[in-house]
Every structure is written in C-alpha cells, then in structure tokens.
Amino acid sequence: VTTTPRRFKLIVAYDGGPFAGWQSQVHGNTIQDHLERAIRKVSGESARVHGSGRTDTGVHALEQWAHFDLNKSRLSPSELQKALNATLPGTIRIFRCSIAPPTFHARFSVKSKAYRYRIWNAPVLPPAELGRAWHVTKPLNIMLMKSALARFVGRHDFAAFSANPGRKREETIRTITSARLTKKGACVAVEIEGDGFLYKMVRMIVGALVLHNEGKLALTEISRALDQASGNAQRLVAPASGLFLRRVRY
Amino acid sequence: VTTTPRRFKLIVAYDGGPFAGWQSQVHGNTIQDHLERAIRKVSGESARVHGSGRTDTGVHALEQWAHFDLNKSRLSPSELQKALNATLPGTIRIFRCSIAPPTFHARFSVKSKAYRYRIWNAPVLPPAELGRAWHVTKPLNIMLMKSALARFVGRHDFAAFSANPGRKREETIRTITSARLTKKGACVAVEIEGDGFLYKMVRMIVGALVLHNEGKLALTEISRALDQASGNAQRLVAPASGLFLRRVRY
Numbered sequence: 001v002t003t004t005p006r007r008f009k010l011i012v013a014y015d016g017g018p019f020a021g022w023q024s025q026v027h028g029n030t031i032q033d034h035l036e037r038a039i040r041k042v043s044g045e046s047a048r049v050h051g052s053g054r055t056d057t058g059v060h061a062l063e064q065w066a067h068f069d070l071n072k073s074r075l076s077p078s079e080l081q082k083a084l085n086a087t088l089p090g091t092i093r094i095f096r097c098s099i100a101p102p103t104f105h106a107r108f109s110v111k112s113k114a115y116r117y118r119i120w121n122a123p124v125l126p127p128a129e130l131g132r133a134w135h136v137t138k139p140l141n142i143m144l145m146k147s148a149l150a151r152f153v154g155r156h157d158f159a160a161f162s163a164n165p166g167r168k169r170e171e172t173i174r175t176i177t178s179a180r181l182t183k184k185g186a187c188v189a190v191e192i193e194g195d196g197f198l199y200k201m202v203r204m205i206v207g208a209l210v211l212h213n214e215g216k217l218a219l220t221e222i223s224r225a226l227d228q229a230s231g232n233a234q235r236l237v238a239p240a241s242g243l244f245l246r247r248v249r250y
Numbered sequence: 251v252t253t254t255p256r257r258f259k260l261i262v263a264y265d266g267g268p269f270a271g272w273q274s275q276v277h278g279n280t281i282q283d284h285l286e287r288a289i290r291k292v293s294g295e296s297a298r299v300h301g302s303g304r305t306d307t308g309v310h311a312l313e314q315w316a317h318f319d320l321n322k323s324r325l326s327p328s329e330l331q332k333a334l335n336a337t338l339p340g341t342i343r344i345f346r347c348s349i350a351p352p353t354f355h356a357r358f359s360v361k362s363k364a365y366r367y368r369i370w371n372a373p374v375l376p377p378a379e380l381g382r383a384w385h386v387t388k389p390l391n392i393m394l395m396k397s398a399l400a401r402f403v404g405r406h407d408f409a410a411f412s413a414n415p416g417r418k419r420e421e422t423i424r425t426i427t428s429a430r431l432t433k434k435g436a437c438v439a440v441e442i443e444g445d446g447f448l449y450k451m452v453r454m455i456v457g458a459l460v461l462h463n464e465g466k467l468a469l470t471e472i473s474r475a476l477d478q479a480s481g482n483a484q485r486l487v488a489p490a491s492g493l494f495l496r497r498v499r500y
Contacts, residue, residue, distance in 0.1 A: 014377055015380070062376075090380045095374055126263055127264055130340045130341060
C-alpha cells in the first residue's frame with residue numbers, strides 16, 4: 001500500500017529578534033530550521049518547509065505562510081498545530097494549520113504581499129518597543145513623508161531601491177498596489193502592499209521617506225531613480241527591527 | 251565651600267523580563283542595581299536610588315518613580331537623563347528627570363499607585379505578547395470577572411490576598427479606589443488603583459477573578475475572605491509577566 005502524501009499549509013508568526021532570518025543555515029537558528037526540527041520531532045518525518053519568501057535577520061512576521069508534505073503521519077492539522085506549538089520556542093507560533101491541495105505552493109502561488117514598517121518618533125524609546133520599531137528622535141513631518149510614499153505606488157523599476165541592483169532590468173520591475181502612512185501617538189506606520197518585493201526594498205523605501213523628511217532626497221530624485229532605475233540618489237536602509245511581514249494573499 | 255546636595259526624581263520604564271526585580275541584590279542584575287551603576291558612571295558619585303516600591307522579577311513598569319541625591323555633580327537634569335539612557339540597557343529607560351525638593355521621597359510621599367494586569371485570552375499567544383501577558387486559553391466571561399472585581403473595591407483587610415499573611419491585621423488594610431476591566435480583542439486588561447498594595451496582592455486579585463470565572467471561587471467566598479481576612483478560600487497567584495506598574499501619584 002502506498003499512501004498519498006498530504007500537503008499542509010501553515011500561518012506562522014514570529015519575533016525576528018532571536019533568529020538569523022527565515023532561510024535555513026548551517027548553525028540551525030533560523031525560522032525554517034526551527035520549523036523543520038519541530039516537524040521531524042512531532043511527525044517522525046523529515047520535511048522541507050517552503051515559505052512565501054525569506055525574511056532577514058530581525059524582521060518579524062505577523063502572517064508568514066509556509067507549506068510542507070508528510071507521507072506517513074496520521075496527525076490531523078489541528079493535532080499538528082498543537083504539537084508544533086508545544087515544541088517550538090514561544091517566539092514562533094503556528095496560528096493556523098490546514099490541508100492544502102498539491103497544487104498549492106507557498107512561494108509560487110503568492111498573489112501579493114503586505115508589509116508594515118513601524119517608526120517610533122519620540123525622544124525616548126519605550127522598553128516594549130525595543131527591537132520592534134526604528135527609533136527616530138528628530139520630529140517627522142507626516143505630510144512630507146506621505147508625498148514621498150505616493151511616488152512609489154504603481155509599476156516601477158525598483159533597482160535603485162534594492163540591495164542587489166546587479167539584476168537584469170525586467171527582474172526588478174514590481175507593482176506597489178497600495179501604500180499608506182498613519183501616525184498614532186509616537187508610532188508612525190507605513191503599510192505597503194504589492195505583487196512582490198526585492199531584497200531590502202521595503203526598508204529602502206522607508207529610508208527614502210526619512211531622507212526626504214530631512215531634506216536630503218527630493219521628490220524629483222525619487223521619481224528619477226524609479227524611472228531610470230539609477231542608483232545615484234542618496235540611499236538609506238531602515239533597520240530590520242521595524243519591519244513586519246503582515247499578510248500574504250494567494 | 252560646601253555645596254547643597256541636589257535631589258533628583260526620575261520616571262523610569264522597564265521591561266521586567268531580563269531582570270531579577272527592582273530591589274538591589276548581590277548578583278547586581280536588578281533595576282535598582284543598573285540605575286545605581288549608571289549614576290555612578292555618569293556622575294562619578296555613589297548614590298542610593300529609592301523607588302516608589304519594589305517590583306518582583308518579571309514585573310514591568312510603565313512609570314516607576316525613584317529619587318536619589320548628588321552632592322558634587324554639575325550635570326543638569328536633562329543632561330543626566332540623556333547620559334543615563336546612553337548607559338542603561340534599552341530595557342530600562344528614563345522618561346523624565348527633574349529636581350525634587352529635599353522633602354520629596356519616592357516611597358514615603360506616595361499617595362496612590364495604579365497597576366495594569368494583562369491577560370491574553372486566545373488559543374495561541376502572539377510572539378509579541380510573550381512575557382507581557384498571562385496566556386489563558388479557556389474563554390473568559392467578562393461579566394463574571396467584572397462582578398468579582400467589584401468586590402475588591404473599597405477599604406478591606408487584604409491579608410487573604412497577599413503572599414505574607416503573617417502580618418498584623420492593621421498592616422494589611424488597604425483601600426482600592428478604582429478597579430475596572432476592559433476587553434479589546436483577545437486582550438483582557440484589569441486596571442486597579444489604590445493607596446497601597448501588599449506583596450503579590452494585584453496578582454492574587456487577578457487570580458481570584460480567573461478562579462471565579464472557572465466556578466472555583468464564589469462571590470460570597472471573596473467577600474468572606476475580605477471581611478474575615480481568612481486564607482481558606484482557593485488562592486491563585488497570576489504570573490508576574492502580565493503585571494505593569496502603570497502610574498504613581500504623589
């Protein structure tokens with residue numbers, strides 16, 4: 001008798017602080033490594049976990065998606081969820097576990113992704129915000145930042161707002177479908193959604209908003225960098241700690 | 251020439267997780283120890299720091315107050331604040347530093363204190379709530395908890411809701427001036443204010459609310475324990491991680 005393998009999909013949340021990012025590494029302290037070890041422990045099977053994409057060291061996820069296949073285990077999705085949460089560190093939590101069709105792929109089936117970037121704009125950073133926001137002490141002008149953010153919406157070549165601009169041109173074209181900026185007390189949040197993001201792209205867009213706020217990057221320079229994909233304008237990568245993968249749509 | 255010593259008062263916030271409580275200990279990893287070391291480093295003077303009261307290991311503070319005296323230092327309060335924040339770990343932050351009259355005493359001058367206790371009532375605890383809430387998975391009945399909480403308001407003998415009930419009766423009488431319970435999503439917050447709190451008193455009141463919710467402690471038993479200061483009723487100490495010193499009034 002052969003059993004059909006079952007494909008499971010997961011919604012995973014994590015605090016990026018204690019881990020070396022998503023992608024498996026030799027030292028084993030990544031989200032993917034922790035998930036694969038936990039799956040092996042609770043199911044007895046070695047499965048490869050596929051995420052919707054990588055997140056860097058220090059980047060958080062409110063809703064990361066992943067899938068993996070099991071061949072022999074008889075655990076139900078809800079048993080699996082409970083067992084994984086009992087095994088994983090509290091900084092990685094499975095919020096949902098369900099059966100997916102074999103055609104579902106956590107990375108290739110992605111329609112869009114949404115990120116949140118949090119800035120704490122006040123003289124002192126509260127202990128609860130440590131590692132969960134970018135601490136900017138100089139007062140931010142929300143209107144200025146909003147006008148800069150609006151420039152990024154639409155279909156553009158984001159080579160100038162990516163950490164590896166060596167890629168071929170057609171590979172750096174992405175569409176940002178929505179972007180908004182809100183301020184609640186000291187917390188400035190940038191919400192950005194699109195069909196895909198290049199390496200460090202969200203952090204470089206947020207860096208550009210802050211450079212514009214400081215008078216170091218004009219709106220015309222942002223537009224030119226987007227039109228010509230030129231990397232000549234000032235660049236600033238906002239720290240990883242403020243970035244949250246908020247949602248993935250399929 | 252002799253200089254008059256200056257008394258400084260501080261508003262301090264901290265994440266209780268990494269520290270062994272407020273009160274100085276030999277190993278030196280308490281909030282008081284960190285503050286005293288930082289003051290010595292930035293002013294060159296050894297000062298004793300007096301807090302509004304102790305907090306236990308794992309208990310957080312949004313607004314703890316403290317005072318200390320300096321004899322020779324010429325640092326202004328705002329210079330002192332900046333220097334202390336540059337020296338202290340990011341999990342301890344000085345939100346305000348000012349000159350206080352010599353009659354001000356952080357502990358003896360307290361008029362009232364307010365605490366917040368946070369319960370996360372959902373099947374899975376989000377990574378961001380780890381160490382910052384009590385994770386209760388069984389659904390809580392807010393109305394039941396509110397009626398139990400109301401019993402504690404007023405002047406009572408709280409010996410039965412304290413971890414050292416060996417004290418003399420008159421020493422365990424306290425007045426709770428206000429108490430309310432709110433629910434926002436999965437977060438149930440108990441806000442409680444009074445003229446003073448016994449050791450573990452807030453955590454035992456919250457424990458009583460949850461016991462009442464589970465049908466293990468009747469309203470009449472709570473009232474009897476308060477009237478007779480008897481320790482016969484079921485007792486439960488809610489974990490330290492959910493407790494926040496929220497405000498001190500002078």
